[in-house]
Amino acid sequence: xxxxxxxxxxxxxxxxxxxxxxxxxxxxxxxxxxxxxxxxxxxxxxxxxxxxxxxxxxxxxxxxxxxxxxxxxxxxxxxxxxxxxxxxxxxxxxxxxxxxxxxxxxxxxxxxxxxxxxxxxxxxxxxxxxxxxxxxxxxxxxxxxxxxxxxxxxxxxxxxxxxxxxxxxxxxxxxxxxxxxxxxxxxxxxxxxxxxxxxxxxxxxxxxxxxxxxxxxxxxxxxxxxxxxxxxxxxxxxx
Amino acid sequence: xxxxxxxxxxxxxxxxxxxxxxxxxxxxxxxxxxxxxxxxxxxxxxxxxxxxxxxxxxxxxxxxxxxxxxxxxxxxxxxxxxxxxxxxxxxxxxxxxxxxxxxxxxxxxxxxxxxxxxxxxxxxxxxxxxxxxxxxxxxxxxxxxxxxxxxxxxxxxxxxxxxxxxxxxxxxxxxxxxxxxxxxxxxxxxxxxxxxxxxxxxxxxxxxxxxxxxxxxxxxxxxxxxxxxxxxxxxxxxxxxxxxxxxxxxxxxxxxxxxxxxxxxxxxxxxxxxxxxxxxxxxxxxxxxxxxxxxxxxxxxxxxxxxxxxxxx
Numbered sequence: 235x236x237x238x239x240x241x242x243x244x245x246x247x248x249x250x251x252x253x254x255x256x257x258x259x260x261x262x263x264x265x266x267x268x269x270x271x272x273x274x275x276x277x278x279x280x281x282x283x284x285x286x287x288x289x290x291x292x293x294x295x296x297x298x299x300x301x302x303x304x305x306x307x308x309x310x311x312x313x314x315x316x317x318x319x320x321x322x323x324x325x326x327x328x329x330x331x332x333x334x335x336x337x338x339x340x341x342x343x344x345x346x347x348x349x350x351x352x353x354x355x356x357x358x359x360x361x362x363x364x365x366x367x368x369x370x371x372x373x374x375x376x377x378x379x380x381x382x383x384x385x386x387x388x389x390x391x392x393x394x395x396x397x398x399x400x401x402x403x404x405x406x407x408x409x410x411x412x413x414x415x416x417x418x419x420x421x422x423x424x425x426x427x428x429x430x431x432x433x434x435x436x437x438x439x440x441x442x443x444x445x446x447x448x449x450x451x452x453x454x455x456x457x458x459x460x461x462x463x464x465x466x467x468x469x470x471x472x473x
Numbered sequence: 474x475x476x477x478x479x480x481x482x483x484x485x486x487x488x489x490x491x492x493x494x495x496x497x498x499x500x501x502x503x504x505x506x507x508x509x510x511x512x513x514x515x516x517x518x519x520x521x522x523x524x525x526x527x528x529x530x531x532x533x534x535x536x537x538x539x540x541x542x543x544x545x546x547x548x549x550x551x552x553x554x555x556x557x558x559x560x561x562x563x564x565x566x567x568x569x570x571x572x573x574x575x576x577x578x579x580x581x582x583x584x585x586x587x588x589x590x591x592x593x594x595x596x597x598x599x600x601x602x603x604x605x606x607x608x609x610x611x612x613x614x615x616x617x618x619x620x621x622x623x624x625x626x627x628x629x630x631x632x633x634x635x636x637x638x639x640x641x642x643x644x645x646x647x648x649x650x651x652x653x654x655x656x657x658x659x660x661x662x663x664x665x666x667x668x669x670x671x672x673x674x675x676x677x678x679x680x681x682x683x684x685x686x687x688x689x690x691x692x693x694x695x696x697x698x699x700x701x702x703x704x705x706x707x708x709x710x711x712x713x714x715x716x717x718x719x720x721x722x723x724x725x726x727x728x729x730x731x732x733x734x735x736x737x738x739x740x741x742x743x744x745x746x747x748x749x750x751x752x753x754x755x756x757x758x759x760x761x762x763x764x765x766x767x768x769x770x771x772x773x774x775x776x777x778x779x780x781x782x783x784x785x786x
Contacts, residue, residue, distance in 0.1 A: 285674055287673055308678070309673040310676045310678040310679070311676075313676030321674060325668050325674070327663070327664045327671060328668075329667055330663060330664060334660055334663075337660060338660060338661065338664050338672070338675045338677070339675055341657065341675045341677055342675075390676065
């Protein structure tokens with residue numbers, strides 16, 4: 235079976251600056267893949283490129299059998315194909331209510347009854363969102379916003395969920411809660427590409443990992459192998 | 474006291490007209506932070522189209538021709554008003570959306586100044602189209618709504634014309650509020666205004682949403698243009714500039730990008746104009762408007778409703 239996401243030799247950047255160099259990675263159906271790396275390595279650019287918000291300059295992004303780069307699929311069509319993202323910084327719509335934020339996550343869907351059920355499901359997963367559903371998204375705490383960002387991305391019923399730094403700036407117990415949710419989602423069949431600076435947490439939850447350094451993949455292996463690799467431990471796990 | 478009430482009434486009626494135009498400025502600003510200087514001139518073209526329509530169907534005379542046609546029957550007048558209220562908004566909506574696609578979209582990624590200068594250019598183009606269409610003189614717009622006082626027996630005057638303004642503008646604003654608050658496209662507009670990148674990640678075609686915003690703002694200008702013609706019975710190619718400035722001021726006064734703010738700003742401008750011309754003299758009313766604008770912006774740079782309920786779009 236071909237991988238759900240197959241990225242080959244991806245090049246991307248901003249203006250005169252090249253950020254990604256011949257980046258290749260895959261995500262298999264049902265997998266959690268972690269992409270770890272330091273600040274400025276190009277992790278967010280990679281995800282934005284997969285969501286077609288940043289234009290790829292070369293290479294292929296084959297998702298579910300379709301080449302997004304060659305097909306010049308615009309950002310707003312990518313979601314429809316089953317690729318959703320909870321972006322860095324959460325990007326909650328600050329003056330839409332929690333409920334409206336979730337509804338925007340389902341913007342591409344036309345099965346309104348099922349959307350209602352999925353909103354209920356999201357509230358089941360994150361009960362705090364139910365209590366706050368009529369509050370403006372901008373009034374939520376950081377952890378609640380992260381929950382909303384994930385729930386919002388899930389409203390598109392994605393096959394692949396891109397998560398950009400879900401642990402950033404959150405209290406440790408909230409981080410644990412978020413990662414439990416990621417594991418649970420994966421059990422329900424959602425494949426996940428997880429970008430993290432918190433490499434330990436990411437590799438603990440992931441099946442496989444990639445290490446990104448200044449726009450290049452320098453290392454890839456099973457997550458537990460990476461966790462025990464002395465170089466990775468020294469560079470990313472603070473040992 | 475009666476006089477005061479009378480001028481308040483006039484202020485409310487004209488103010489709701491300004492509000493309708495101001496909404497077009499504020500919605501476009503809310504979503505792409507562009508002051509659409511051509512909006513007033515779009516309003517002018519709307520009234521020209523409406524005038525052209527009533528001339529074509531024989532309800533109004535061709536400008537310059539001697540005999541005015543006989544006053545139309547009530548039925549013909551209602552029909553003409555209905556036609557204008559459909560044609561002008563559709564025309565203005567389409568024109569505004571086309572201009573967005575052809576002029577503003579190509580410079581979207583460029584610095585903001587590029588779009589603003591383009592908007593000034595479009596404003597001149599529109600004004601010259603108007604000049605070419607009906608020439609430089611002010612034109613009579615047919616008086617299809619009777620001027621009979623509805624408050625007979627009191628000292629106040631509130632005519633069918635005043636009623637028409639209220640009956641058209643208030644539902645238009647209520648409809649807009651409902652649309653922006655509850656429909657999917659309305660929510661997408663607010664989402665795109667608040668965070669365009671996140672909106673794209675949700676699958677929202679932001680360019681389409683921007684076009685829709687221009688179309689809706691244009692439609693409101695089209696409605697306002699017909700009501701304006703029927704109310705003041707004079708239109709001309711320069712009306713876009715003057716009313717555009719008032720409406721733009723109203724939008725800034727209320728807090729640009731804020732929909733209730735634009736309505737409030739419009740009403741305030743209408744009241745200041747009416748009361749100013751009564752108590753300070755007609756020649757002072759414009760100075761008064763801008764003096765109030767400056768004073769409010771000194772103390773509340775974001776406008777009256779700007780900071781508190783900042784609802785862009």
